[in-house]
Amino acid sequence: MQTERNIGIDLLKIVSMLMIVTLHMLGHGGVLDDMPPMSRCYQVAWLIEIACYGAVNCYALASGFLTARCNIRKLMELWLQVMFYSLMITIVMDCTVLHGTISREEWIYSFFPVTSGKNWYVTAYFGMMCLIPMIRLAMDYIDQRIYKRMLIGIFAIYIALPTLVSYLLQGSYYPDPFNVNRGYSSLWLCIMYLFGAYIRKYFNYHAVKKRLSLSVFGCMVLLTFLSKIIMEKVGNTENANVLVDYTSPTIVLGSIALLIFFVNIRVDSIKLKQVITILSGVTLGVYLIHDNGLIRNEVVAHLFEDELKNGMYKWALVKLIIVVPAVYVICSLVDLIRSKVIDCVKRVAARFCVE
Numbered sequence: 001m002q003t004e005r006n007i008g009i010d011l012l013k014i015v016s017m018l019m020i021v022t023l024h025m026l027g028h029g030g031v032l033d034d035m036p037p038m039s040r041c042y043q044v045a046w047l048i049e050i051a052c053y054g055a056v057n058c059y060a061l062a063s064g065f066l067t068a069r070c071n072i073r074k075l076m077e078l079w080l081q082v083m084f085y086s087l088m089i090t091i092v093m094d095c096t097v098l099h100g101t102i103s104r105e106e107w108i109y110s111f112f113p114v115t116s117g118k119n120w121y122v123t124a125y126f127g128m129m130c131l132i133p134m135i136r137l138a139m140d141y142i143d144q145r146i147y148k149r150m151l152i153g154i155f156a157i158y159i160a161l162p163t164l165v166s167y168l169l170q171g172s173y174y175p176d177p178f179n180v181n182r183g184y185s186s187l188w189l190c191i192m193y194l195f196g197a198y199i200r201k202y203f204n205y206h207a208v209k210k211r212l213s214l215s216v217f218g219c220m221v222l223l224t225f226l227s228k229i230i231m232e233k234v235g236n237t238e239n240a241n242v243l244v245d246y247t248s249p250t251i252v253l254g255s256i257a258l259l260i261f262f263v264n265i266r267v268d269s270i271k272l273k274q275v276i277t278i279l280s281g282v283t284l285g286v287y288l289i290h291d292n293g294l295i296r297n298e299v300v301a302h303l304f305e306d307e308l309k310n311g312m313y314k315w316a317l318v319k320l321i322i323v324v325p326a327v328y329v330i331c332s333l334v335d336l337i338r339s340k341v342i343d344c345v346k347r348v349a350a351r352f353c354v355e
Contacts, residue, residue, distance in 0.1 A: 007273055009062050010280035012262035016059055017283040019052035021324050024291055028300045031316055034308040038232060041313035046228060048320075049244075051221045054255035056121065056246060060128070060189040061259045064196025067139075070132040078129065079114060082122050084338070085288040086113035093294045106294075118293055120184045127186030128193060135190060135197075144202045151198055154191055160249050163242060170238040183246025195256060205260045213261040220254030278336070285335025290327050 026032050026049050035042035090110040094102045109116045114126050139147070158180055165175045180188050199205055224243040227250075231240040243250050267273050289295065303323060307316035 005277070006066070006263055007267045007276055008262040008265035009066060010276045011265060011267075012058055012062055012259065013280045013283045014276065015262070016055040016062075017286050018324060018328055019055035019058075020287060021290060021327050022048060022052045022320070023055065024296070024300060025303065025320055025323055025327070028291075028296050029304045029320075030301065030308060031304055031320065034304075035313055035316075038229075039313065041317060043229060044317060047221075047225050050224045050228070053224075053244060053246070054251045054258060056183065057192050057252060057255035058258055060192030061196035061199075061255060063128075063132075063189075064193035064198075065200045065259060065263065067136065067197050067200060068132065068193075069136070070129045075126070075129060078126060081284065082113050082119075082126075082288060083111070085285070085292065086110045089289070089292045089294055093298065097298050098294070102294075109293075119291065121287070121291075124184065124186045124189050128189040131186065131190055132193070135193060139194075139197055139201070147198055147202070151195060154194070155249075155252075158188075158191060159247055159252055163245070163248055167239055167242045170236070180247055188246065192255075195252075196259065199256070199259065199263075205263055208260050208264065210261055210264050213257045213264070216257035217254045217261065220250040220257065224248065224250045224254075279332060282332045282335040282339070285338065286328055286331040289331040289334060 026045060031045055032049060035045050087110050090102060090107065094100055109118045113119060114122055117123050142150070158178060162175045162180075174182065176182070178187065179185065180191075227243045228240045231237065231242075242248070245251060267276065290300070304316045304319060307313070307319060
């Protein structure tokens with residue numbers, strides 16, 4: 001029996017990708033680095049950054065909640081999609097903006113985007129997908145009590161204790177005995193997958209009111225933000241970003257709260273559901289396009305250059321509000337066109353095979 005599609009997860013993917021685009025505009029666009037420290041614009045920029053920081057966690061949590069399956073065909077489709085954008089963007093940039101100056105190494109990276117490690121999330125996500133069959137098998141054989149204890153242990157060892165030790169060491173050293181790499185790894189995505197799967201399988205998330213889950217998310221964002229600002233105000237800059245981390249307890253709890261909020265959302269309109277489903281399906285394409293290394297260095301890095309150089313920091317934030325949805329829409333349209341073209345090619349190929 002086919003279960004009804006959880007439209008809230010699709011919404012979460014869309015919102016998470018908007019948050020990821022925002023993070024990249026703030027970071028790669030130089031907004032966070034060039035804002036006058038402790039100015040009002042600086043604090044607003046960092047509040048936005050922290051509010052969006054759990055987006056990557058949300059993606060892995062959503063995969064776990066859906067207990068996403070993986071097979072050779074799915075891995076091949078993922079590999080081909082990543083390589084398609086990597087090659088096409090390299091070709092286009094070489095023929096236009098960079099005028100044939102792309103190095104030999106960059107061309108090699110474009111042919112092997114997953115294994116080159118140039119895009120950490122693609123590599124980590126592919127690694128997680130490869131491990132999903134074993135994770136699902138293990139989940140089927142352990143009972144709730146053991147599963148719950150395992151997650152408590154993971155939260156303590158992988159999340160809470162490293163953050164505490166980093167704080168005690170004044171941020172000069174981040175203990176990483178299990179190579180979580182501050183969340184930039186397949187292992188971390190697998191951990192988030194396990195939390196998401198537990199929520200779906202054992203947690204009574206329907207009983208949690210949306211107002212409560214959204215309030216928890218807001219509290220975690222505010223706690224992280226206040227921690228940073230207070231640390232900077234008292235001169236303890238080494239600890240300012242202790243909680244601004246994928247593996248931070250506040251970021252993880254905020255991400256879980258956001259997941260629970262979205263899975264409880266219901267949409268009645270059939271047309272709206274269709275739009276949400278379509279937009280959700282192109283989120284990976286949005287990521288692959290806008291965060292390609294060449295796009296990042298040649299386009300994103302210069303988007304806010306004029307405003308920041310001329311001290312127009314408020315306009316930089318206003319521009320951010322315009323740029324983020326614009327980037328999302330443009331990249332979504334590109335990926336929709338790619339999908340339509342591939343569908344046409346498949347239909348033509350199927351006809352030839354039949355004949």
